[in-house]
Each structure stands twice: as C-alpha cells, then as structure tokens.
C-alpha cells in the first residue's frame with residue numbers, strides 16, 4: 031500500500047518516541063472490516079478454529095473476530111522470537127495450542143510478517159496436527175520471502191513499527207494506530223530490558 035494522503039500528527043503524549051503515524055485508527059478499522067468479509071466468504075458453512083499468535087495480535091484479533099459473523103472457536107499459540115537468555119532470532123514457544131484442530135478449518139492470525147520465520151515455523155507445527163485446511167492472516171507484511179499469507183491487511187516498508195498490539199520491549203501495544211518508532215528509542219532507551227535482534231536493528235529510517 032502506498033500512502034498518498036498526509037499522515038496525521040503523532041498524538042502529543044507519544045511524540046518523543048514515535049516519529050510518524052504509519053496507519054491510522056480509521057484505516058485499520060476499515061481494512062479489517064474488509065478482511066473479515068473476505069474471510070467470511072471463504073469459511074462460510076464451516077465452524078473454524080482461529081489460532082492467534084501471542085502477544086502482538088491482541089488488538090487486531092479482537093477487531094477481526096468481532097466482525098466475523100461465523101461460528102468459531104479461538105485458541106492461542108505463544109511464540110517469541112527473542113527472550114531473556116535466548117539468542118536473538120531463536121523462536122521460543124511460550125504457550126501451546128489446546129484445541130484439537132484435526133480435520134478442522136483453521137485461520138492462523140499473526141501481527142506482522144517480517145522474515146516470515148515465525149509463520150513458517152508455526153504453520154509447520156499446525157500442519158502436523160492434520161487440519162482440513164489452514165489459511166493465514168496477517169495485519170502487516172514487510173514483504174517476507176519465506177512464506178506468503180492468504181490475507182494481508184497492509185504492505186509496509188521495512189521500518190520498526192509499534193502500536194495496535196505491536197511492541198518494543200512490551201511497550202506501545204496500546205497505541206490505537208501503527209507508528210514508526212524513533213531509532214534512538216530502540217537503540218538506547220530500552221536496550222537493557224529487551225535488546226532488539228540484529229534483524230530488528232537494520233530497520234530503515236523513515237524518509238523525511
């Protein structure tokens with residue numbers, strides 16, 4: 031998606047840390063409603079199991095499923111690509127699936143596709159459980175090469191983004207929009223709490 035319209039200003043309380051609004055609340059709401067319609071078409075007539083990856087999907091998932099007028103069951107997989115004492119980039123499963131998905135229609139929901147490593151690994155895990163079919167749905171895509179999602183909310187450039195569920199060191203998840211974090215925030219401020227992986231450190235600076 032190419033943003034031609036001027037972006038609204040970052041709300042005053044966030045201006046020191048968030049450089050730019052990338053996707054507004056209204057744009058998120060409108061796109062997610064459309065995605066829900068498409069998903070309804072594809073899954074109608076079947077009860078689906080929505081499997082959502084923790085923690086970044088919280089806001090997206092809530093808005094997506096409240097727009098789905100379909101019978102569904104919901105479960106979560108906890109996965110983190112970095113963690114205390116864990117080498118950067120290594121995936122750690124923090125919560126396993128509890129529902130039985132064998133023979134079921136599954137919608138796998140994630141917040142953002144970056145390298146695609148997370149979705150690829152989780153897809154492999156789910157396929158081994160023999161569902162009838164799996165469709166993937168992500169809010170943001172940074173042009174991952176490893177795997178393509180069936181439903182993508184927004185194509186975004188390679189910036190480190192936060193908000194609307196996405197975090198840096200567990201912060202900023204409560205922003206109602208998706209914004210670009212100032213590099214100085216993730217390079218200095220929170221480094222001791224949760225250092226960004228090398229992948230996260232390479233993100234481009236927004237063009238002025």
Ligand code: XMP
Pocket residue numbers: 086111140141142143144145146147148149174189190191192196197198
């Ligand atoms: P991969 O590379 O496995 O990355 O596709 C997916 C996971 O990495 C996190 N991620 C981000 N989190 N802002 C974030 O807040 C970002 O720009 C970003 N890029 C990747 C996220 O947890 C995602 O599920």
